[in-house]
Amino acid sequence: MRRHLLILIAVLAVVAAACGGGADETAPAETEAAPTEQAADGTAAPAADLSTLEEGTLTVGSDIPFPPFEFEEDGELVGFDVDLAEEIATRLGLEVRWVDTSFDTIFTQLAAGQFDMVASSTTITEERAATVNFSDPYYRAQQALTINKEQNPDITSVDDLGEGDSVAVQTGTTGESWANENLGSKGVQVRTFPEAGDTFTAAEAGQVTGVIFDEPAAVDAAAGRDALEVVGTIDTNEEYGLPVNPANDALLAAVNQTLAEVIADGTYDEIYQTYFPDAPAGSVAGGAAASETSTTGAAATEG
Numbered sequence: 001m002r003r004h005l006l007i008l009i010a011v012l013a014v015v016a017a018a019c020g021g022g023a024d025e026t027a028p029a030e031t032e033a034a035p036t037e038q039a040a041d042g043t044a045a046p047a048a049d050l051s052t053l054e055e056g057t058l059t060v061g062s063d064i065p066f067p068p069f070e071f072e073e074d075g076e077l078v079g080f081d082v083d084l085a086e087e088i089a090t091r092l093g094l095e096v097r098w099v100d101t102s103f104d105t106i107f108t109q110l111a112a113g114q115f116d117m118v119a120s121s122t123t124i125t126e127e128r129a130a131t132v133n134f135s136d137p138y139y140r141a142q143q144a145l146t147i148n149k150e151q152n153p154d155i156t157s158v159d160d161l162g163e164g165d166s167v168a169v170q171t172g173t174t175g176e177s178w179a180n181e182n183l184g185s186k187g188v189q190v191r192t193f194p195e196a197g198d199t200f201t202a203a204e205a206g207q208v209t210g211v212i213f214d215e216p217a218a219v220d221a222a223a224g225r226d227a228l229e230v231v232g233t234i235d236t237n238e239e240y241g242l243p244v245n246p247a248n249d250a251l252l253a254a255v256n257q258t259l260a261e262v263i264a265d266g267t268y269d270e271i272y273q274t275y276f277p278d279a280p281a282g283s284v285a286g287g288a289a290a291s292e293t294s295t296t297g298a299a300a301t302e303g
Helices: 002-026 080-091 103-111 174-182 196-204 215-223 249-264 267-275
Strands: 057-062 071-073 076-078 095-100 139-148 166-170 189-193 210-214 228-241
Touching (some): 057 080, 057 103, 076 080, 080 095, 080 249, 080 267, 139 174, 139 196, 166 174, 174 189, 189 196, 196 210, 196 215, 196 228
Parallel strands (some): 057 095, 166 189
Antiparallel strands (some): 071 076, 139 228
């Protein structure tokens, strides 16, 4: 009896195993979703397909200083571009390494793989887009005319510039391009300078009649120099973008997606208000602030 019972149990076990095997073959296997990785500080870890020049680091080129977009304050790098780039990098699980470089060569350096990205008040143009990739726009820009009011009190707009006058511009910027295209034919001498601050120093010293430059930067410069005054804006319909290494399509897609999230959740507005509380016209957020009239008409363009 005991032997027969053992045989019966063994047979039933084989049948059960066969039935179980059939169920496994026909039912889809359950899989667990991969958990979201986090860095030690709780921020998101970089996506598996997101590569940068240095693992875990976003190398960003910028022409510093260029207030209020990038400048040092109490030994710390701050500004609208800086805060925005840092926010994007943090959400991508990356730390930022800033590299101060000349604006005149910043695009060729990016294309040569010296940076992952550029954050330097850069206007999107077809010519530049042939060399680097651009993110979606993050700022609406325009130019401004700044003059030495003590030496040129009669100049109130670019229409007053003519034969014998001169304007300072930074080399490689869209301000330089606009001045050459629109003032050169009027007999205005266009003088180029390597750095932004040099243009305003030249106007302050009376070496040029005025400066054609990005408006927020011009307003900032005039505020610290008693002889200078911003007397007019030039609507050039420019937009800033973040140039990205053209060999890194995954990074471009990640930057665009993250930029959209930063704008949608209100973080963009918070950063914008920090640096442009009286200049809503440059915002791309599309909120109420962007539709208001700016007291300075603010928007600017380094590049």
